[in-house]
Amino acid sequence: MSNNPIIAPAVAEMLTNLQVVFLKFDIDFYLVGAIARDIHLSKNEELSSARATKDVDLAITINDEGQYNEVKAALIDTNHFDAHETETIKLIYKKSIEVDLLPFGQIEQPNRNVTLTDPTFVLNMPGFTEIYPFVKDFELANGQIIKVCTMEGIVLLKLIANNDRPQRTKDITDIEHIIQSYFDLYDDDIYLVHYDIMELYDTANADYIRLVCARLIGRKMKIMLEDSPELAQRIMEILAKRETARWLAMLAGMKDEQ
Template sequence: MASSYKIKLSSFNQEGLKDVIEILETVFQKFNVDFYVIGALAKDMWLSTEEVQTRATRDVDLAVFISESGDYEEIKSTLIKKHDFKEVSTNAFALLTPYGYPVDLLPFGSVEIDEAVEVEGDGLTKVHVNGFKEIYQQGLAPILTDEGLTFKIASLASIILLKLIAFDDRPEKRTQDIKDVGIIISHYFHIEDKLIYSKHNDLFDNEDLGLEDIAAHVIGRELKPILASNNSLKNRILDILSLSKKHHQRIPELIAQGGIFTTDKVTALLDRITQGVER
């Protein structure tokens, strides 16, 4: 596993975040369950390594690897009965922390059917977990906090994968995910410069490539092993990147709205990601 990336939890203005992660780790360890951070918090953690200002998020999203189907409900029950977490009436996968913000515990592993998980409860009871298992196997990075915690988060390439899937599933509601893809690409080189210089320095042989072009190509290369074990997922991602469907064709415009890249540049960067996946 790669050397740890360092962050400071206190920089996220999330009350009790260190305590919440420690509680979750303790309970997960009791059930011999592994987890990694996804969603907005994972993105913000990566961007914080370059001191990039982001939208404040109160949500904590965790992908939780469940090998025994009964463990998930027992974990939730333990958090509620022994650690003052509370159920959320609109979302069966979420719990409110003692500090009042939600934690989404999204199970994957032995509990999914056709890449979806369904649980008993009120409100949202079914979620798709496309890519979770593949990321767990090939797409994680270790985080070390200034407060002394260590845990795993989805790699930047993995976050892009999940955001592309989220937009493809619900293009009318997940436009921010695509805008985030542009933000990640724009900062990727400086965040992952050690990775790029150590594993992908052959890309510097092409003097016509800018830093964003190199970053996009590396993102594709980092996605390649994640997608290798699931051909249907690989084809889906390549289909999105090719802008073949009507809602995919909005991607360059949505990213360009951030003012970082033009639509033509976005199209070229997506092509670079594709090349990285395919070659």
């Protein structure tokens, strides 16, 4: 990916300061959430968000709670970050940008929970480790390379989030928006690599292109979850419960032989 002003200068500066500290601890990170989505949408001027996202969600590779606390303390010691008053995973950069540090990796328990203490805070982190090998590089204006969750990874995380908290209907809206935008972002990939999908649906169907896109998203989620059969099964069960053509196309993609 190339430079794009969707990353506000203050956020780019913050990411540079973060990376300096992360390198000292030999930990890696990638962007998730709205900022990751907006970076992908920015590839197409018609889809690009009019407002640069300032709140930042970061998935960070962490060994244990001790390392997590050391990293937070080191960030605060730079005098650029302040601890949030109530949320243990949140820092505030220069009094203006909220940064969520989402730990995954060796810190995860077998049930995929991450338990932090002082105060006690439990996160459920399925999907973050599976997404990590597939993240995409994005170059900031200053030349710094950062890693960004793929669109398929964003869909995966939103499926899990909505399943955990069905009242979060925005997750469903966001998934539908990604499906709606997907062809305009990845038409080359569809035509050159996954053209077979275009022959699976009736071109007279008004939703033809979106069904093709949903099917490809399902295929790519299947690849991500190849080594996590339990999570793959969970995602398929989530998709099967929502009997709409697009979601069933995603489900079909997860069942495709590749």
